[in-house]
Amino acid sequence: MAVQKIKNMEDFAAVSGISRPTISKYFNDPGSVRQTTRVKIEEALERFDYRPNIYAVNQNRRRTKNIGLVVPNLTDPFFAAIARTIEGLIVEAGFNPLLLSSHGGPDQEVANLDSLRSIKPAGVLLAPLGRASHVDDVAEFANQIPTVLFDANLDGVGEAFFGSDNMQSIGLIVEYLSRSGEPPVFFELENPINPNAFRRRAAYAAAMERLAQPAHFMRVEGSGWDFEEIGYQEGKRILQAGALPSRTILCSNDRLAIGFLAAAFECDAKVGLGEDCDLRIAGHDDHPFARYTCPGLTTISQDYGSIGARSVDAILKLIEGETDKSGREVTLFDGKLVMRGSA
Amino acid sequence: MAVQKIKNMEDFAAVSGISRPTISKYFNDPGSVRQTTRVKIEEALERFDYRPNIYAVNQNRRRTKNIGLVVPNLTDPFFAAIARTIEGLIVEAGFNPLLLSSHGGPDQEVANLDSLRSIKPAGVLLAPLGRASHVDDVAEFANQIPTVLFDANLDGVGEAFFGSDNMQSIGLIVEYLSRSGEPPVFFELENPINPNAFRRRAAYAAAMERLAQPAHFMRVEGSGWDFEEIGYQEGKRILQAGALPSRTILCSNDRLAIGFLAAAFECDAKVGLGEDCDLRIAGHDDHPFARYTCPGLTTISQDYGSIGARSVDAILKLIEGETDKSGREVTLFDGKLVMRGSA
DNA sequence: GTTTAAACTTTACGCGTGTAAAATAAATTA
DNA sequence: TAATTTATTTTACACGCGTAAAGTTTAAAC
Numbered sequence: 085m086a087v088q089k090i091k092n093m094e095d096f097a098a099v100s101g102i103s104r105p106t107i108s109k110y111f112n113d114p115g116s117v118r119q120t121t122r123v124k125i126e127e128a129l130e131r132f133d134y135r136p137n138i139y140a141v142n143q144n145r146r147r148t149k150n151i152g153l154v155v156p157n158l159t160d161p162f163f164a165a166i167a168r169t170i171e172g173l174i175v176e177a178g179f180n181p182l183l184l185s186s187h188g189g190p191d192q193e194v195a196n197l198d199s200l201r202s203i204k205p206a207g208v209l210l211a212p213l214g215r216a217s218h219v220d221d222v223a224e225f226a227n228q229i230p231t232v233l234f235d236a237n238l239d240g241v242g243e244a245f246f247g248s249d250n251m252q253s254i255g256l257i258v259e260y261l262s263r264s265g266e267p268p269v270f271f272e273l274e275n276p277i278n279p280n281a282f283r284r285r286a287a288y289a290a291a292m293e294r295l296a297q298p299a300h301f302m303r304v305e306g307s308g309w310d311f312e313e314i315g316y317q318e319g320k321r322i323l324q325a326g327a328l329p330s331r332t333i334l335c336s337n338d339r340l341a342i343g344f345l346a347a348a349f350e351c352d353a354k355v356g357l358g359e360d361c362d363l364r365i366a367g368h369d370d371h372p373f374a375r376y377t378c379p380g381l382t383t384i385s386q387d388y389g390s391i392g393a394r395s396v397d398a399i400l401k402l403i404e405g406e407t408d409k410s411g412r413e414v415t416l417f418d419g420k421l422v423m424r425g426s427a
Numbered sequence: 428m429a430v431q432k433i434k435n436m437e438d439f440a441a442v443s444g445i446s447r448p449t450i451s452k453y454f455n456d457p458g459s460v461r462q463t464t465r466v467k468i469e470e471a472l473e474r475f476d477y478r479p480n481i482y483a484v485n486q487n488r489r490r491t492k493n494i495g496l497v498v499p500n501l502t503d504p505f506f507a508a509i510a511r512t513i514e515g516l517i518v519e520a521g522f523n524p525l526l527l528s529s530h531g532g533p534d535q536e537v538a539n540l541d542s543l544r545s546i547k548p549a550g551v552l553l554a555p556l557g558r559a560s561h562v563d564d565v566a567e568f569a570n571q572i573p574t575v576l577f578d579a580n581l582d583g584v585g586e587a588f589f590g591s592d593n594m595q596s597i598g599l600i601v602e603y604l605s606r607s608g609e610p611p612v613f614f615e616l617e618n619p620i621n622p623n624a625f626r627r628r629a630a631y632a633a634a635m636e637r638l639a640q641p642a643h644f645m646r647v648e649g650s651g652w653d654f655e656e657i658g659y660q661e662g663k664r665i666l667q668a669g670a671l672p673s674r675t676i677l678c679s680n681d682r683l684a685i686g687f688l689a690a691a692f693e694c695d696a697k698v699g700l701g702e703d704c705d706l707r708i709a710g711h712d713d714h715p716f717a718r719y720t721c722p723g724l725t726t727i728s729q730d731y732g733s734i735g736a737r738s739v740d741a742i743l744k745l746i747e748g749e750t751d752k753s754g755r756e757v758t759l760f761d762g763k764l765v766m767r768g769s770a
Numbered sequence: 771g772t773t774t775a776a777a778c779t780t781t782a783c784g785c786g787t788g789t790a791a792a793a794t795a796a797a798t799t800a
Numbered sequence: 801t802a803a804t805t806t807a808t809t810t811t812a813c814a815c816g817c818g819t820a821a822a823g824t825t826t827a828a829a830c
Binding site: 102103104105106109114116117118132140143 | 806807808809810813815816817
């Protein structure tokens with residue numbers, strides 16, 4: 085074993101018998117050196133513990149190998165899951181993911197972008213907060229650094245957007261609920277922060293119109309990211325008041341639905357499809373916990389495999405420079421109906 | 428507005444009328460320069476957009492201002508919540524947190540530490556996987572870089588450990604369950620990865636012995652981090668087999684309990700304290716979703732406010748006074764009983 | 771107003787790597 | 801084997817900042 089200490093690339097060049105510039109070339113692209121020298125270098129790498137100082141490496145580079153990944157709230161398992169998927173894809177592509185959470189706050193979001201700026205990332209994947217975002221700051225950032233948005237769209241910000249087609253997915257579940265029972269009432273926040281929430285609102289209205297049914301909204305106060313609590317508190321209030329325009333409730337997202345289910349349980353309202361049931365409750369997103377609610381939550385699963393893959397693809401193309409500046413690309417993926425016991 | 432482009436510290440020194448070394452000093456500690464020059468610099472900072480190149484800054488520094496934060500699985504809302512708390516504390520202390528998730532795998536854990544190594548962090552806060560960890564690699568890392576462990580302990584690894592006192596907390600809930608009904612059976616994995624699981628197992632046995640009751644274990648197969656699924660599948664199997672030694676079930680953690688609750692619901696077993704109930708189910712951790720299960724989950728809340736605060740405190744002290752080698756500190760915090768409807 | 775300590779400026783070097791240019795060596799082709 | 805292409809070596813400079821040393825200014829203390 086080597087006792088010798090390798091302090092820098094020059095030391096390593098010495099022990100491997102290769103010149104420093106070639107070593108440098110190797111680390112930037114192992115395939116760019118001759119096979120025989122590559123073998124020599126890799127043999128030396130096994131004998132000696134050396135890795136380039138990433139600070140020195142990145143000091144002069146215009147663009148690093150870092151890709152920023154900003155999500156609105158890591159405490160939300162839904163985003164944690166997406167983040168994990170995307171992280172994997174970034175690593176696969178030979179880049180270094182930097183995961184940051186905005187913790188539901190626009191200031192933190194800007195702070196995240198700011199801190200990314202000083203890291204000089206090759207590109208950034210951003211799931212913005214939405215309405216709450218400081219749009220000007222985000223837009224400015226996206227002008228400076230290749231940025232792709234996902235999950236929530238901000239008009240004109242970033243080079244591309246990938247998300248779910250709420251019109252399709254809400255249409256799908258409204259149709260299902262109507263067909264299998266009665267048209268749903270729509271349970272949502274009065275003033276959501278997420279642009280998807282607005283699209284879902286509109287999608288519900290459109291779907292009900294298609295079915296020639298009157299749209300009913302149950303809009304509740306509440307802000308922040310504590311959706312379960314809001315769903316629970318307001319659900320309880322509504323159930324106790326007994327003022328439901330329909331016994332089928334479509335919640336704007338699963339987290340609201342999870343809270344609502346807890347409220348229903350507490351109010352002894354039986355949730356499900358059966359004749360003996362008092363309520364049907366459905367959500368949207370296929371939250372990781374949706375299958376463990378009581379009963380399991382009928383919902384829409386977003387295709388975040390595709391959303392993640394295409395987002396990463398887009399940022400990589402931007403980085404490579406294959407960007408045919410043919411305008412901002414907006415791609416929406418269909419959701420799938422996931423039928424469980426709750427509706 | 429300034430049209431001039433500030434490329435480096437020298438440019439910025441020029442426009443601010445202060446010499447570069449003093450500017451450098453300012454960025455390392457704004458309080459170390461005279462008030463009048465500080466004002467000058469900060470005025471210039473408002474007029475011109477300049478921030479030191481983070482790579483150049485860290486290239487020569489022995490210790491950076493980075494603190495690594497490694498958690499076993501960010502998809503678990505419990506760790507997401509702890510991570511967020513700790514992140515905040517690190518920022519407050521003027522350091523830069525780098526959050527990494529091991530995604531439940533030991534290889535990823537080592538990869539995380541490896542990638543942290545190249546970042547030359549001032550210190551690292553690590554919640555290890557536990558049994559599954561490649562302990563030698565982790566120990567080697569902790570020898571090179573100031574490391575504090577939290578949540579799960581690895582004997583002798585790192586400079587300190589902060590976690591929960593499972594003996595106390597399990598004792599507390601076993602006592603409560605026994606007092607308010609009957610002694611619980613302990614539901615857990617046959618081969619857990621988490622050291623806390625083993626402590627809880629032992630704690631349960633000890634508590635039952637104190638109560639002069641026979642200990643009953645329900646141990647199920649299952650690996651990985653899909654605790655809800657395991658709790659659900661195995662819970663269903665057990666309930667359908669009708670082979671329960673007690674109608675009170677203490678689960679080794681909340682996620683198992685959440686799955687078990689779903690199984691109970693599906694099997695039409697009424698969970699709760701009442702006379703008319705078939706089962707009582709309790710957990711441990713006070714998972715963010717524990718309050719929204721049906722019924723709400725009786726559990727133990729870990730004091731991760733204290734765990735986080737003390738962990739950060741410890742790593743900061745290690746960073747400041749590098750000579751503090753008074754032995755490895757192990758600190759355990761008491762859990763609190765959280766009574767909800769399930770038990 | 772003098773003394774003095776603290777803060778600042780100037781100058782200069784070092785960090786570890788990227789990279790360009792010219793010279794040389796090795797592999798490939800004819 | 802010679803000619804050609806391709807890869808490597810040598811040399812040298814650049815990047816942006818930390819930091820040390822020596823000299824100079826500033827502000828506080830007397």
